[in-house]
Amino acid sequence: MKAVTPVPVSFPKPMQTPHACCGCLSRRHCLKLISTAAAGLAFSGELFPALAKSRKADPDYVDPTRFRPRPKVCLDAAILQMPRPYWLGWPGTTYNLDQRQKEYRSLLRESCRRLAIQLHEEDKPIETESEFASFIKGIGERKPDGLLVILQHMNCWGWANRLANEASVPLVVFAPIGTSFTGHVAGLSRQRGVYVVSSLEWPAVEEGLHMIRAKRMFEETRVLWIQGKDRNETVLERLGTKVRAIPRDTFNQLFDRMPVNEEVKDVASTFRRHAKRVVEPTWQDSLNSGRTYTTAKRLMTDEQANAISMDCLGMVNAKLIPTPPCGAWTMFQDMGVTCGCEADLFGATSLMLTSYLLDRPGYMNDPVAETVKNRLIAAHCVSGSRIAGFDQKPAPYILRSHSESGLGVSVQVLWPVGAVVSLIRFQNPNELIIDTGIVERNIDTPPAGGCRTSVEIKMNDVEDCRDVLGFHQVVTLGNHRRIVEAFCQMYGITVIHSPEHSVRGKVA
Amino acid sequence: MLHACRLGALVLLVAVRGSAEVAFTSPGLVPSRMDDQGCLVEDWGLISVKLAGTGLPPTAPVAVQEIKLDGRIPAAQAQSQQGNVGLTVTAFRAPVWPAGLDVLTVRLAETGGQETPVQLSLVLPETTQAGSQTVSIAGRPVLGLPAGLAPARTMREWGWADEAMALPGWARPAVECDPAFRNIRAGIGGVPITYRFKVEPKEKVDVVLGFCESYWAQAGQRPVICQVEGAPAQEVDAVARWGQHQPGAVLFTAGDANGDGMLEVAVLPKPGAPDQNPILNAIWLFPAGTRPNLNQVIAGKLNAAALRYVAVGGTNDQSLVAGGQVEFPLKLPAGGARELTFLVACRGSSVPQAGPSAWTLEKLRQSAAAVWRDWR
Numbered sequence: 001m002k003a004v005t006p007v008p009v010s011f012p013k014p015m016q017t018p019h020a021c022c023g024c025l026s027r028r029h030c031l032k033l034i035s036t037a038a039a040g041l042a043f044s045g046e047l048f049p050a051l052a053k054s055r056k057a058d059p060d061y062v063d064p065t066r067f068r069p070r071p072k073v074c075l076d077a078a079i080l081q082m083p084r085p086y087w088l089g090w091p092g093t094t095y096n097l098d099q100r101q102k103e104y105r106s107l108l109r110e111s112c113r114r115l116a117i118q119l120h121e122e123d124k125p126i127e128t129e130s131e132f133a134s135f136i137k138g139i140g141e142r143k144p145d146g147l148l149v150i151l152q153h154m155n156c157w158g159w160a161n162r163l164a165n166e167a168s169v170p171l172v173v174f175a176p177i178g179t180s181f182t183g184h185v186a187g188l189s190r191q192r193g194v195y196v197v198s199s200l201e202w203p204a205v206e207e208g209l210h211m212i213r214a215k216r217m218f219e220e221t222r223v224l225w226i227q228g229k230d231r232n233e234t235v236l237e238r239l240g241t242k243v244r245a246i247p248r249d250t251f252n253q254l255f256d257r258m259p260v261n262e263e264v265k266d267v268a269s270t271f272r273r274h275a276k277r278v279v280e281p282t283w284q285d286s287l288n289s290g291r292t293y294t295t296a297k298r299l300m301t302d303e304q305a306n307a308i309s310m311d312c313l314g315m316v317n318a319k320l321i322p323t324p325p326c327g328a329w330t331m332f333q334d335m336g337v338t339c340g341c342e343a344d345l346f347g348a349t350s351l352m353l354t355s356y357l358l359d360r361p362g363y364m365n366d367p368v369a370e371t372v373k374n375r376l377i378a379a380h381c382v383s384g385s386r387i388a389g390f391d392q393k394p395a396p397y398i399l400r401s402h403s404e405s406g407l408g409v410s411v412q413v414l415w416p417v418g419a420v421v422s423l424i425r426f427q428n429p430n431e432l433i434i435d436t437g438i439v440e441r442n443i444d445t446p447p448a449g450g451c452r453t454s455v456e457i458k459m460n461d462v463e464d465c466r467d468v469l470g471f472h473q474v475v476t477l478g479n480h481r482r483i484v485e486a487f488c489q490m491y492g493i494t495v496i497h498s499p500e501h502s503v504r505g506k507v508a
Numbered sequence: 509m510l511h512a513c514r515l516g517a518l519v520l521l522v523a524v525r526g527s528a529e530v531a532f533t534s535p536g537l538v539p540s541r542m543d544d545q546g547c548l549v550e551d552w553g554l555i556s557v558k559l560a561g562t563g564l565p566p567t568a569p570v571a572v573q574e575i576k577l578d579g580r581i582p583a584a585q586a587q588s589q590q591g592n593v594g595l596t597v598t599a600f601r602a603p604v605w606p607a608g609l610d611v612l613t614v615r616l617a618e619t620g621g622q623e624t625p626v627q628l629s630l631v632l633p634e635t636t637q638a639g640s641q642t643v644s645i646a647g648r649p650v651l652g653l654p655a656g657l658a659p660a661r662t663m664r665e666w667g668w669a670d671e672a673m674a675l676p677g678w679a680r681p682a683v684e685c686d687p688a689f690r691n692i693r694a695g696i697g698g699v700p701i702t703y704r705f706k707v708e709p710k711e712k713v714d715v716v717l718g719f720c721e722s723y724w725a726q727a728g729q730r731p732v733i734c735q736v737e738g739a740p741a742q743e744v745d746a747v748a749r750w751g752q753h754q755p756g757a758v759l760f761t762a763g764d765a766n767g768d769g770m771l772e773v774a775v776l777p778k779p780g781a782p783d784q785n786p787i788l789n790a791i792w793l794f795p796a797g798t799r800p801n802l803n804q805v806i807a808g809k810l811n812a813a814a815l816r817y818v819a820v821g822g823t824n825d826q827s828l829v830a831g832g833q834v835e836f837p838l839k840l841p842a843g844g845a846r847e848l849t850f851l852v853a854c855r856g857s858s859v860p861q862a863g864p865s866a867w868t869l870e871k872l873r874q875s876a877a878a879v880w881r882d883w884r
Contacts, residue, residue, distance in 0.1 A: 222882070230536060231536050232534070232535055232536020232537050233534070233535045233536060233603060233879045233882075233883060234534070234537075234603045234604060234605035234606060234607070234608060234879070235603050235604065235605060235875040235878070235879065236605045237604065237605065237860075237865065237866050237867055238866035240871075240875070242878065242879065242882075243605050243606075245536070304882055429866070430866070467782075469782070492866060499728075499782050
């Protein structure tokens with residue numbers, strides 16, 4: 001289960017991927033901001049650990065944190081109760097309504113503040129049919145992005161069901177223990193457009209708010225699809241993400257003009273300095289990687305974009321760029337900005353899901369079956385390093401070349417052995433694969449070939465590694481099956497799992 | 509005098525036809541156009557909207573103009589007045605990934621102050637095949653029908669009645685067999701494949717279904733459930749029974765169990781199967797008691813003896829509904845209006861198959877407005 005607002009005991013030291021003092025803050029101010037972010041007290045673009053920028057004021061400097069979408073998110077919330085005083089019937093006479101409601105209102109306001117959600121809260125609990133009708137009418141007028149109701153009596157479930165069917169707004173239902181039986185929850189909790197929390201765990205309610213925010217982030221995202229020769233813009237069904245296709249040459253032509261400036265040198269040196277080891281990349285490779293980073297920032301700025309999905313392999317194959325963008329993409333991933341490989345648009349949207357919903361990067365992988373040990377090997381040359389969360393200590397990484405070409409800067413991120421990971425993949429906007437497994441080891445290249453970040457995973461609930469579904473599934477740290485499934489249910493996305501039992505049969 | 513008359517006729521012609529054709533698109537995509545008669549012209553054919561009803565004149569002058577929806581979205585609009593019914597046809601391009609979709613809205617407004625029954629027709633190419641929710645041409649879904657509004661249909665004696673997709677040449681049978689085994693229809697997204705055949709009420713028939721799996725090499729991936737009316741349902745896993753690329757056939761002793769004069773054949777995904785897209789290659793109907801030799805059926809040697817032979821997804825396949833026109837009988841209340849919205853495939857696109865599409869007219873328009881707002 002995902003920890004919603006991680007609160008580290010201490011500030012992680014040392015910083016292994018660089019952070020930026022964007023805006024030339026004082027060191028003291030900078031540390032204050034980062035500490036605030038690390039404490040989980042605020043989590044906005046300004047507070048991302050970001051890359052070093054030029055020490056000189058550069059008029060062309062592009063602040064990378066601006067790319068992460070910051071949508072306006074509106075939530076309507078109400079407490080549903082029955083007229084007082086309570087007698088028999090749950091939650092019962094001894095349930096302190098005022099105290100509980102005060103507590104939940106406070107938690108709700110704090111969650112909304114933390115997630116930058118605009119809250120429209122009903123001042124008084126709704127307890128009559130006419131008040132409920134007025135609430136529904138208000139929802140229709142305000143058209144919020146999401147709806148939260150806190151149930152304070154077992155007889156309020158009828159209203160919750162009506163909201164699910166009539167409000168046409170994603171609905172979070174919080175039923176603290178003592179306000180439901182299984183029969184109340186069983187149906188509604190499985191209904192499309194609804195997320196039911198029957199628990200005392202407020203963080204689970206906040207997860208619902210995360211889902212609403214993540215969906216709005218998808219809607220606010222314009223992904224640059226850099227491939228082919230066409231220039232156009234379309235929109236993904238259900239997710240609402242804008243896809244701006246631009247000709248592939250746009251990138252390499254801009255790269256050719258991109259100077260080696262102070263920022264590029266800073267990026268190159270910082271990325272090298274924080275690496276556990278540098279194997280192949282030369283200083284010139286690192287400078288080129290830094291230029292890829294500044295090129296991508298400039299292009300996203302010019303195109304009003306928030307993310308990239310690029311035909312990188314095609315460009316390397318055509319020898320249009322001296323380095324694949326792997327190193328730069330790693331840096332962006334760590335800042336919560338999605339940059340995906342091989343123009344795989346749904347690989348990129350899968351990366352967005354881990355970034356927007358789980359607040360952490362991952363990596364899209366080429367899946368390999370290890371048939372002796374029955375393990376899945378997930379390999380690629382790009383991986384975020386802040387795999388435990390954008391505000392958490394990064395994983396160690398080794399700077400390598402891009403394995404297939406031997407060019408430029410790539411990373412081998414060392415994933416924690418024994419940790420649970422999730423593999424997530426949008427097949428299309430209506431269908432998503434999710435599986436989980438446990439990291440057993442990091443595989444080095446050599447002796448292996450393939451890609452630099454290469455992780456051996458023992459799959460959970462998949463008998464045979466050959467049956468793992470998908471390609472370019474995004475590997476992300478933690479078991480996120482429950483929240484991802486809930487997100488999919490909320491927004492009408494069909495969830496698929498790899499087959500639990502191996503299918504053995506006649507093979508031609 | 510003759511010259512003057514001709515000139516007058518020409519002036520009249522210009523007046524009734526209004527402006528010339530109007531092109532519309534979304535940023536970077538190939539435009540569609542509305543011609544000067546208000547017909548939508550697509551790469552697959554032309555859609556013409558017709559109105560008929562008691563007391564309505566058969567035709568009316570049409571004025572076509574270029575408009576901007578929501579102040580931003582380029583659109584084409586055709587307006588006409590047929591008696592007491594005003595007809596407005598509006599089309600714009602929605603930027604649906606990857607190639608866009610045209611959105612055609614037909615608005616009928618009663619202006620005479622009395623309830624008016626009308627028949628709205630979308631005239632389409634003769635080669636179109638109408639399913640329950642979409643209309644296809646050569647296997648490509650090109651028109652999405654409004655949800656919850658059943659069109660009047662002319663039914664054929666047999667054909668498919670589903671939203672599955674024809675995939676000619678999909679299968680690669682490894683042995684010599686009937687050419688039907690090269691084609692399939694696939695129920696993408698778990699859509700059942702359904703055929704209906706006219707028979708005598710309560711008639712018994714032998715039905716043979718043919719399969720050839722060319723995607724999966726492994727058994728257990730795409731088991732399907734075959735439901736043939738009057739016969740017990742059978743599960744078929746083509747790879748498990750015959751192997752990949754191997755044609756196979758299954759016999760059903762069937763009949764018109766409900767006595768409605770139609771025999772229904774359906775292939776559904778097996779619940780829980782990894783691949784939820786059912787496929788079917790061929791159907792044969794034989795007189796009851798024939799008990800055909802399945803090897804000969806697979807070899808194509810009994811086609812002539814069959815009551816029906818369907819190369820599913822192939823050249824002799826057809827929709828149960830006759831193509832060429834989709835008709836909607838509507839009743840317009842006095843002074844009231846009805847609006848129908850159709851999704852239309854444009855160059856490079858197909859309309860979504862039936863299923864849980866998230867697109868609504870509102871979202872399509874919002875998307876178009878958002879894309880145009882930021883495009884430069």
